[in-house]
Each structure stands twice: as structure tokens, then as C-alpha cells.
Amino acid sequence: MSAAAVRAPRxxxxxxxxxxxxxxMAALWIFPLFWAIYSSLRPISDTIQHGYLSWPSNGLSxxxxxxxxxxAELPYYYLNTLVIAVPAVVLxxxxxxxxxxxxxxxxxxxxxxxxxxxxxxxxxxPQVIIVPxxxxxxATPIPVLGEIDIGKFAFPxxxxxxxxxxxxxxxxxxxxxxxxxxxxxxxxxxxKTISKEITESAxxxxxxxxxxxxxxxxxxxxxxxxxxxxxxxxxxxxxxFWALILMSTGSKRPITSALNNLQGEFFVNNNLxxxxxxxxxxxxILVYIFLQKQFIAGLTLGSTKG
Amino acid sequence: xxTSITPAREDSPEAGELAPxxxxxxxxxTRYDRRVLMLMVGIPLxxxxxFIWWPTLSSILLSFTNYDGVGDVxxxxxxxxxxxxxxxxxxxxxxxxxxxxxxxxxxxxFIATPIGIFFAVLLDRExxxxxxxxxxxxLPVVLSxxxxxxxxxxxxxxxxxxxxxxxxxxxASNIIDWLxxxxxxxxxxxxxxxxxxxxxxxxxxxxxxxxxxPTLREAAKVDGANEFRTFFRVIxxxxxxxxxxxxxxxxxxxxxxxxxxxIVNQGKNGLELLSILITNNSISEASLVGFxxxxxxxLLVISLGPIIVFLSRVMRTTS
Numbered sequence: 001m002s003a004a005a006v007r008a009p010r011x012x013x014x015x016x017x018x019x020x021x022x023x024x025m026a027a028l029w030i031f032p033l034f035w036a037i038y039s040s041l042r043p044i045s046d047t048i049q050h051g052y053l054s055w056p057s058n059g060l061s062x063x064x065x066x067x068x069x070x071x072a073e074l075p076y077y078y079l080n081t082l083v084i085a086v087p088a089v090v091l092x093x094x095x096x097x098x099x100x101x102x103x104x105x106x107x108x109x110x111x112x113x114x115x116x117x118x119x120x121x122x123x124x125x126p127q128v129i130i131v132p133x134x135x136x137x138x139a140t141p142i143p144v145l146g147e148i149d150i151g152k153f154a155f156p157x158x159x160x161x162x163x164x165x166x167x168x169x170x171x172x173x174x175x176x177x178x179x180x181x182x183x184x185x186x187x188x189x190x191x192k193t194i195s196k197e198i199t200e201s202a203x204x205x206x207x208x209x210x211x212x213x214x215x216x217x218x219x220x221x222x223x224x225x226x227x228x229x230x231x232x233x234x235x236x237x238x239x240x241f242w243a244l245i246l247m248s249t250g251s252k253r254p255i256t257s258a259l260n261n262l263q264g265e266f267f268v269n270n271n272l273x274x275x276x277x278x279x280x281x282x283x284x285i286l287v288y289i290f291l292q293k294q295f296i297a298g299l300t301l302g303s304t305k306g
Numbered sequence: 307x308x309t310s311i312t313p314a315r316e317d318s319p320e321a322g323e324l325a326p327x328x329x330x331x332x333x334x335x336t337r338y339d340r341r342v343l344m345l346m347v348g349i350p351l352x353x354x355x356x357f358i359w360w361p362t363l364s365s366i367l368l369s370f371t372n373y374d375g376v377g378d379v380x381x382x383x384x385x386x387x388x389x390x391x392x393x394x395x396x397x398x399x400x401x402x403x404x405x406x407x408x409x410x411x412x413x414x415x416f417i418a419t420p421i422g423i424f425f426a427v428l429l430d431r432e433x434x435x436x437x438x439x440x441x442x443x444x445l446p447v448v449l450s451x452x453x454x455x456x457x458x459x460x461x462x463x464x465x466x467x468x469x470x471x472x473x474x475x476x477x478a479s480n481i482i483d484w485l486x487x488x489x490x491x492x493x494x495x496x497x498x499x500x501x502x503x504x505x506x507x508x509x510x511x512x513x514x515x516x517x518x519x520p521t522l523r524e525a526a527k528v529d530g531a532n533e534f535r536t537f538f539r540v541i542x543x544x545x546x547x548x549x550x551x552x553x554x555x556x557x558x559x560x561x562x563x564x565x566x567x568x569i570v571n572q573g574k575n576g577l578e579l580l581s582i583l584i585t586n587n588s589i590s591e592a593s594l595v596g597f598x599x600x601x602x603x604x605l606l607v608i609s610l611g612p613i614i615v616f617l618s619r620v621m622r623t624t625s
Contacts, residue, residue: 019435022428026442032501033445035468036457053471095353098346106335106343114347116617121358123554123613125562127581128606131588131598132364133357135375177357180350185620209339213346238450240565245589256450260569263456270459270466277456284448292441295448299506300513 040064040274047271064275072266074279076153077255083155083168084243084254085236088175089229095176096183096228097221101213104191105199115188122181126241133174137246140164153251166248174246175236183228186302190224191217224301230291231298234284255280365606368599375593389600400601403578406492407608410579411560413493418500419556422507427537429508430515444509446502451565458498459485459570488576495566495577503559507552514548515541550619557612561605580605 039052041060050057068074099118103111142159154160156167164170194217202212218225243257250261259280267273287295335343369390371383393400425443429436446454461468462484469484470476484494518541526536542549564581567573573582580601588598 018428018433022435022439025425026439029442029445029501029505032457032461036460039460047466051471052466052468095350099350102343102347112621114351116620117351117359118354119620120613120617121354123558123609123616124358124362125558125581125605125609127562127564127584128365128602128609129358129361130585131595131602132361132368134589135364135595136357136361173353174357177353181354181358184350203335203339209335209342209346234448238452240450240452240568244568245585256452259452259456263569267456270463273456274460277453281449281453284450284453288445288448292444296444296509296513299447299509 036274036278039271040278042271044269044271047269052270064271065279068266068272068276068279072262072276074255074276076150076251077253077258078283079150079153079155080168080252080258081237081254081256084172084175085233088172088179088236089232091172092176092179092183092232093225093228096180096187097218097225098213099180099184100188100191101217104188105194105196105212105217115184118181118184120181122178122185126178130241130245134165134245137165137170138163142167142169165246166252168252170246171243171254174242175239178242179232179235182302183232186228186298187221187224190221190301194220223297227294227298227301230287230294234287234295237283362606365599365602368596369603371596371599373595375588375595379595383596385596389597392597393600393604397597399578399583403580403583404604406578407560407563407580409492410496410499410563411557413496413500414503414556414560415553418496418503419507419552421500422504423511423552425504425508426511426515427541430512440508440512443505445505447505447509449502451499451502452569454498454502455495455566455569458495458501462494462498485570486575491570491576495570499563499566503556507555510552510555511545511548514545518544547619547623550615554612554616558609561609561612 039047041062041064042056043058043061043063046056046058047054096118099114103115141162142164144156144160144162145158147154147156147160149155158169159167161167164173198216198220199212202216203209207216237254238256239254240256240260243253244260247253247257250258253261259276262276263273267276368379370386371379372385372388373379373383425439429440449457459467464470464481464483464486465476467484470482474480475482482490485491522540522544523536526540531539562581563579564573567577567579567582571577573579573586584598584601584605586592587594587601
């Protein structure tokens with residue numbers, strides 16, 4: 001910012017126009033969110049009386065948030081997401097880093113082909129595979145192993161119907177498989193920048209490959225792993241499609257997919273829609289506030305290198 | 307590289323086996339290590355094949371059948387190209403959905419993506435507050451398209467929405483039903499989708515611009531080129547790899563479009579999309595597995611374009 005000041009101490013008209021344009025655009029961009037916040041804070045009685053385009057006459061309140069939070073039982077849906085997303089992120093990173101490690105640190109005939117299978121798999125629209133996948137889920141038996149009860153919701157450890165369909169583990173699985181494609185692509189790009197001499201000298205020293213992967217290569221990939229964990233968590237949190245199709249019990253759905261049922265049932269006016277949408281947006285917004293660097297690093301690692 | 311034991315991308319003597327290269331003098335990987343490496347690749351690969359590539363292949367096979375999801379599928383279900391014939395000539399929703407996807411792609415490609423690139427170019431300079439502007443445009447990117455849909459419903463809804471209230475369009479005579487009128491609702495949700503897409507493209511393009519050699523820009527300046535010329539003649543060409551990525555992302559996003567249309571009205575009445583027809587025919591409402599698969603094959607064939615473009619770029623940069 002000082003460079004401009006040094007070069008041109010007087011105000012340049014081009015800069016004024018540029019800033020004017022950017023401020024206008026920024027206002028346009030932020031407005032829908034601002035409007036959602038404003039609507040969510042107004043009691044419905046107030047908007048009915050004065051219309052949506054009015055100043056609050058009786059002040060703002062959190063009543064809409066309370067209503068949505070308790071009536072729609074949102075806490076359980078966050079829990080549903082958490083039960084799926086946390087193991088999925090960890091397992092995706094483990095699997096993807098294994099493939100990336102084996103394909104970048106060692107040479108074998110099919111490593112490029114392997115990377116392509118993973119990369120291409122992630123680029124497919126999910127709807128291309130959904131019809132057979134749905135049948136596979138309905139036809140795959142899974143042992144029933146008891147469940148963990150929290151409040152009025154029960155979390156089956158494996159399955160409660162003996163099938164992969166309609167299970168946390170099923171949704172977790174498809175996220176892992178789908179995101180491993182993407183994570184493998186990104187991590188292998190990152191691992192290519194690690195000198196192979198490190199791996200080679202470790203082998204000469206007699207270290208096993210598992211040890212090299214876990215103790216040497218993974219620690220070197222920490223920035224990439226942090227970026228990917230942030231990105232994958234957001235992706236899985238935001239996913240709507242898989243659980244919509246592969247899960248039929250509404251109360252078991254993760255929060256983003258659950259919104260499809262909640263919108264008609266509990267979000268009966270715009271103020272409640274606003275409050276519900278913002279409550280569901282809190283985790284991604286926390287990512288935005290605290291982990292923006294990691295999120296952006298994850299996005300750009302996948303696109304600008306390789 | 308020359309002394310390395312196993313430099314990547316050298317043909318190994320044994321197919322599929324981890325092995326030293328011709329230049330490597332000894333094989334230091336033990337049998338145990340080789341097995342471990344096989345498993346490290348094999349397990350994820352197996353999952354990928356079972357849950358992604360086998361269903362892809364099955365979609366193609368099922369598209370030639372009249373399978374309805376009951377019992378097993380067998381040779382008696384084979385109907386040849388009947389599903390495709392019906393899709394192209396009898397099924398009234400196919401072509402509207404197809405053109406909605408085309409409009410979606412055109413909108414992203416000619417409006418949203420260029421705006422994202424434009425923002426990136428504007429913000430890639432010494433500018434007071436550039437970090438602030440970037441943060442604002444980037445904000446919608448972290449949100450799901452479902453939330454984006456809700457936030458824009460608050461703008462678009464006919465009597466309660468901001469737009470109609472702000473422009474006095476709430477009377478019965480002039481009310482505009484942005485999301486309900488099939489002639490305009492596609493464009494309404496495209497505006498909502500673009501809110502997110504622009505920031506996404508901006509971030510990716512910006513990171514590409516940061517890696518452009520600054521001397522190029524200075525040379526162009528010395529030659530007397532203005533900013534417009536500098537971008538189109540100098541920067542844009544050297545950004546070719548990023549341009550490809552942006553083109554691929556834009557196309558894939560257009561083909562994947564599902565969430566917003568589904569959350570607004572289940573993808574009906576002007577918001578039909580290929581992705582939604584697949585699920586509606588085979589899962590949610592009917593179980594025309596064979597017919598739904600035929601639509602999935604169309605989506606697959608279109609997706610192969612950007613996928614091949616992307617893979618060939620990966621090939622080029624790694625070999």
C-alpha cells in the first residue's frame with residue numbers, strides 16, 4: 001500500500017474509480033449475508049406488522065435462533081455431521097497420503113495410471129454413479145454391532161438394519177472414496193517437491209516403508225495435511241447429495257442434507273429460514289475466520305500445481 | 307537423480323512391481339517393503355474401483371436394460387437402445403434439462419468465471435485494502451450451495467423477499483415470482499450460484515497471478531503497453547495452465563449442478579437438470595433404473611471432455 005503512496009503522492013483518479021468500484025462490489029457481495037443476519041434477528045410479529053423492509057420497532061432478538069435450535073433439534077444434526085465427517089477426514093488423509101507416498105517416492109510402472117484413476121474419479125459428477133451405487137448400498141450386508149445412545153438419538157456403531165444403506169458408515173465410506181481421489185492428487189503434487197533422497201537414504205539405513213511414510217514423509221507434509229483437513233472437513237460438512245440419496249432416515253442425516261426436510265417443516269417463514277441457514281453456516285464461517293489460509297491453500301494446491 | 311535408487315517414472319523391469327531402475331545398481335527394497343507398498347496403493351485403489359469405477363461401468367451397462375430394481379438384472383432385461391430412443395424423442399423433460407445445463411455452463415463460462423478473473427486481476431496489485439476485498443468476495447466460497455440457496459431465497463421470495471420489497475413489486479399486478487416463474491427462475495438461481503463461483507475462481511486465479519514472473523509485467527510496461535494490453539498479450543498467455551484448470555472447474559461445476567435447484571423446488575418447473583432427472587427417475591420417485599442410467603451416461607459422456615483435458619494436462623506436467 002505504501003508503494004502507491006510513494007509513486008504518486010497526489011490522488012490518482014484511476015485509483016479512486018477502482019476503489020469506488022471495489023467498494024460497490026464488496027457491498028453487493030456482503031449484502032445478501034447482511035440481509036440474512038438482519039432478517040434472522042427480527043421477530044416474525046415485527047415483520048408481519050411493519051413489512052420486511054422496515055426498521056425494527058421493538059428491537060432485535062434471538063428468538064428465531066432459539067425456535068430453530070430447539071424445535072428443529074439442530075444439535076443432533078450437528079452431531080450426525082460430526083460422527084461422519086471427523087473419521088472421514090482422518091481416513092481420507094491416511095489413504096490418500098499412502099497412495100501419494102507410494103506413487104511419488106518410488107518408481108513403478110503404473111504409478112501415473114494410478115494417480116489418474118484417483119484424479120479422474122474425483123472429477124466425475126456424483127450423479128453419474130449414483131444409480132448403481134444406490135443398488136450396491138441396498139445389497140451390501142453390514143454387521144449390526146450395537147449403538148451409542150445420546151439423548152433421544154441413537155448412533156449405530158456399524159449398522160442398525162444390516163445394510164450399508166441408510167448408515168453413518170455408508171455415508172462416511174462414500175466421502176472417503178470420493179475425497180481420496182482429490183486428496184491423492186493434491187498430496188502427490190505436494191510430495192513430488194520432497195527430495196527422494198530422504199526416502200532413499202532412510203531405506204539404505206534399513207527403515208521400513210511404513211516407518212518412512214509415518215515418521216519422515218508425513219511430518220514433512222504437515223502444511224499440506226492441515227490445508228487438506230480444513231478443506232475436506234468443509235467439503236464433507238457442506239455435502240448435500242450423498243446423504244440425501246444414500247440415507248433415508250431423516251433424523252440420521254447430517255445437517256446440510258437434513259435441511260431439505262427441515263425447510264418445509266420448521267423453517268416456516270423467512271426469519272426462521274434466515275436463522276436456520278445462519279446456524280448451519282456457523283462451522284464453515286468459523287473455518288472462514290480462523291482457517292482461511294489453510295482453506296485457500298487447500299484449494300490452490302489442487303489447482304495451481306501439478 | 308542419477309544415483310537415486312528408485313527415481314520415479316522410469317520403467318521398471320517387472321510390471322507392477324516396485325523395482326530399482328536400470329541405473330540403480332542394487333535392489334534395497336525388501337520383499338516385506340514391497341508388499342506393504344502394494345497394500346498402501348492396493349487398498350485405496352480397490353475402494354476407488356468398487357465404489358467409483360464399477361458403478362460408472364454399471365451405469366453404462368444398465369442403460370441398455372429395462373431393469374426396475376426388483377430382483378436380479380439379467381439378459382432378459384436387455385432392451386438395446388430403447389432407453390436412449392425414448393430419452394431423445396419421447397421424454398419431454400430431457401431436452402429442457404439438457405439446455406438448462408447448457409445455459410448453466412454458458413452463464414458460468416461467460417459471466418461468473420470472467421468476473422472472478424476480473425476481480426483477481428484488479429486485486430493482484432499494490433492496493434490499499436486488497437486483503438479486505440479478497441476476504442469479502444471469498445466469503446460465500448466456504449458456504450454450501452444449500453445455504454447459498456436459503457440466503458438467496460430471502461432476496462428472491464415474492465412477498466417476503468428483499469428485491470420485490472425494495473422495488474415495490476409486491477402488489478398482485480406487478481409481483482415477480484423469481485423462483486417460481488419457469489422463465490426466470492433458472493437465472494435467479496444462477497445469480498445465487500455465481501455469488502459463490504466468482505469467489506472460488508478469484509482465489510484460484512489470484513494464486514496463479516502471484517506466481518507470474520513480475521519482470522514480464524515490467525517489460526510490458528517499459529514497452530508502453532497499457533494494463534489491458536499487458537493482461538491479454540502477456541499475462542493471460544503465461545497463465546495457460548491455470549486457465550485450463552479454471553475452464554475444467556467451470557465445466558465440472560455446471561455438470562454437477564444439483565443442490566440449489568433441488569432445495570428451491572426439487573428441480574421442477576423450469577429448474578430441471580440432468581443430474582436431477584437421474585435421481586428422480588431411478589431413486590426418488592420411480593425406479594426406472596435402466597432409464598435413469600441412460601441419462602447418467604449422457605452426463606458421463608459430457609464430463610469426459612473436461613476430465614480428459616485435465617488428465618492430459620497432468621500427464622504433460624509430470625512427464
